[in-house]
Amino acid sequence: MMGAAALALTAALFHVFNHALFKSLLFFGAGAVLGSTGERDMERLGGLIHRMPRTALAFLIGSAAISALPPFNGFVSEWLTFQAILLSPALPQWLLKFLVPAVGALLALSAALAAACFVKAFGITFLGRPRTTLAREAVETDRWSLAAMLAFAALCLLAGILPGYFIDALAPVTQALTGASLPRQEQLDWLTIVPIAQSRSSYNGLLLFFFIVLSAGIGAEVIHRFASASSRRSAAWDCGFPDPSPATQYTAGSFSQPIRRVFGSVVFRASEEVHLPPPGDARPARLQVRLRDVPWDTLYLPVARLVGFAADRLNRLQFLTIRGYLTLVFGALVALLMVLTVWQ
Amino acid sequence: MILDLLVQLGEMMVVLLFAPLLTGYVRKVKAHLVGRRGPPLLQSYRDLLRLLRKEVVLAHSASWVFRITPYIVFAATWVAAALVPTFATGLFVSYAADMIAIVALLGSARFMLALAGLDVGTSFGGIGSSREMMIASLAEPAMLMVVFTVALLAGSTQLSSIAVFMQGPDVGLRVSLALALIALVMVAIAENARIPVDNPATHLELTMVHEAMILEYSGRHLAMIELASSVKLLLYVSVIGCVFAPWGIAVSGQGLAAYLAGLAVYLVKLAVGGFLLAVFETAIAKMRVFRVSDFLGAALMLGVLATLLLFVSRVA
8 A cells, every 4th residue: 555655645746746837837828918918808818829929839838738638747647646546446445445436537527627728718818819909919928938938838848758757856755754655767668657567557758759749740741742732821711601800709708608508507506697688679688697606605605704793793892992991901811811710 | 579669550550541441431331321322432531632632721810729730639649549459469659658648648639629629710610619628528537437447457557458358357247347338439429529429421510519620621731630530430449349349459479360360350340330330320319519418427427437336346
């Protein structure tokens, strides 16, 4: 079991490290967009890839990494976590036996939802056509910010294709906390990572990356040798009826509508209402979406209400006379001393 | 070592060469089942060649994401397919990535394709991307649960080891495996945009998902994406064959005869898989898009159940 504990802890720590990399990168990207357009609402952006190509590249790499897609780093820590989960039928506790596969399923679900989320975040903000003049007139961010983002993007790729070195660096921590650590990874052939045994599971990000690049290269080479190289710019096809207005694009709200309907009705109590004016009335139709955050409503809000209620009642103590304050201080002193006597 | 490399290269070529044939075969069988003659078997190859000769028409608003996506999608799908033991195990790169990585590679391809759907900024591309991600948000976890089930039984996530284990005597009939097989077939249907989830033959229905996403593509870009879709279909049939019908896969180190026999058996498996798919597609009607979540939710629950059964039934 020590090996499993070491694997799980390594996966967790490596994921924390990876998260620090891609989350910082994505926040930098969001900051660059905010600085360049002064806008935080995705629905008012779009098409920024043409104005800010380098920021877009860095943000794309961050999005792929956070969505746990190979060959980036998020996938490696997710993979290690799955390997740890697959070791857990051997656990002696029954509660954990039930809990761990459920957690595994939720992790798989959240990775897929993260991918959907970042297709939306990148796609609506950077792709498509600009939705406002702010987005149309955006400029690329400064060189220092770009350098920071691209450095993080490079680290995301590096930790994804050479994870062995990073895992080895975590070994002292897992050794100290669990009394075991994963086998040394850097001496393995071809920089493969093998958490338990070669026959069980192994992953080689470098080889995978190399093969993807090679296959893409072969594909591109064959295409350029044998296929027609001519290309031409034209209006979008859109099934024959393209509308020049950028408002006809998919928005962030419409992109997430299917997922909202599948998951949101249970988790967020999402409800949609369509207000259609009667025939002959020229007012626009309105679609209203209501979302409720259930944990917020049931867990946090009662506590917040209680604190507010108590604060309101105690507020009166702020406006006492000097005589009243002295009585209060004396009373508090007597009460505390009595508590102390009773305590002992 | 050299032999493994040769087998690996052979495998990559087999996957690439037979993928359009499988697509054409499924179309042909479907046409026969509804009493039409259907296009010739080699029509998919002709379509690809014709697309290669055509000019690419790019929308004014298309960015570099739109232009690199076909190559990335093709490469990721091809590499994923090359990692599946089709006619022989012991592939050269099989230790580089396991079944989880194959699922994730297909995820990378889908991620890029969904972005390309949003790139031009049309409503059709958006609707396709949005629905594709909704389908993927259920299909991918369901697929991973199938992987978990099989991996827990075989004690490995490597497809080569799984295939060897499944050929061995320790498997037996298991409820978990049956549940996993059903879940995997459901996921395969959804992921390959087949009926009842999506319809690969329509172009202008509002029910379409995959075809809407790639609507703006033309010429050589479209050829790459079409080829990648064919390879993906072949990949899923191969995975089902390799895990649930592993007979006849040549094991590393056997002679040339074993490899040829493996190849012949593999082609039979493809034919059977394609035939069953065509029969299923003809027998069933297309679903409303919001019923797809029930369909895939069932697949996910079957997968979770299969995994949970193994967690509970195995005594440490």
